[in-house]
Amino acid sequence: MSITSQKKNMKEIYHFISQQFTDYYNITKKQFHTKSAAFLKALANDLKFKEFKVTKNYGGVAVSGEITLMGMWSENNGLYLQLSQFIPNKHALLYRQIFHMKDYTGGINQWIPCNLFADGDYEKLVAVLSKSNKSKEVINNVF
Numbered sequence: 001m002s003i004t005s006q007k008k009n010m011k012e013i014y015h016f017i018s019q020q021f022t023d024y025y026n027i028t029k030k031q032f033h034t035k036s037a038a039f040l041k042a043l044a045n046d047l048k049f050k051e052f053k054v055t056k057n058y059g060g061v062a063v064s065g066e067i068t069l070m071g072m073w074s075e076n077n078g079l080y081l082q083l084s085q086f087i088p089n090k091h092a093l094l095y096r097q098i099f100h101m102k103d104y105t106g107g108i109n110q111w112i113p114c115n116l117f118a119d120g121d122y123e124k125l126v127a128v129l130s131k132s133n134k135s136k137e138v139i140n141n142v143f
Contacts, residue, residue: 001038001039001042003122003123005042006039006042006043006046006122007120007121007122008120009035009038009039009042010039010116010117010119010120010121010122010125011117011118011119011120012035013032013035013036013039013083013117014114014117014118016028016031016032016035016036016064017032017064017083017084017085017093017114017117018114020062021061021062021063021064021065021085029058029064029065032064032067033056033058033065033067036056036067036083037054037056037067039083040054040067040068040069040081040083041054043069043081043125043126043129044069044071046126047071047073047079047126047129047130047133048073049071049072049073049078049079050072050073050074051071051072051101052069052070052071052072053069053070053071053101054067054068054069055067055068055070056068059084063084063085064084064085065084066082066083066084067082067083067084068080068081068082068083069081069082070098070101070103072098072100072101073133073134073135074135076099076100077097077099077133077134077135078097078098078099078100078101078103079095079096079097079098079129079132079133080094080095080096080097080098080103080104080106081093081094081095081112081129082094082095091113091114091115092111092112092113092114093111093112093114093117094109094110094111094112095109095110095111095112095129095132096108096109096110096132097132097134112125112128112129116128
């Protein structure tokens, strides 16, 4: 996916996560999950993961559910990123370091401000997430 497409997707994802979901079969929820999964797969490629997976959990009636990216740069060196509705009083999205592909608790929770998505600042998102890469190689020229 192109950077321009990813920027557009970020803005659309922001629109989805900033609204209320009121029906389990809501068309908007399905659109949110589809758009977010495609976005995260392209992000995984831009982050240069050796291995990754994207999962969807639709959740209940009044929530967005979650779309999660888990990716590994190398052994014991990965990233968990979750897209979902805002946590009350915290307009941010969760990410943390992971140590293997079944690490659902991982390192310390960290937060990406949702304004990155509202602004479609894909380059900054990639830069922030790339800092979680603990390998000796530095990610240059992400794009």
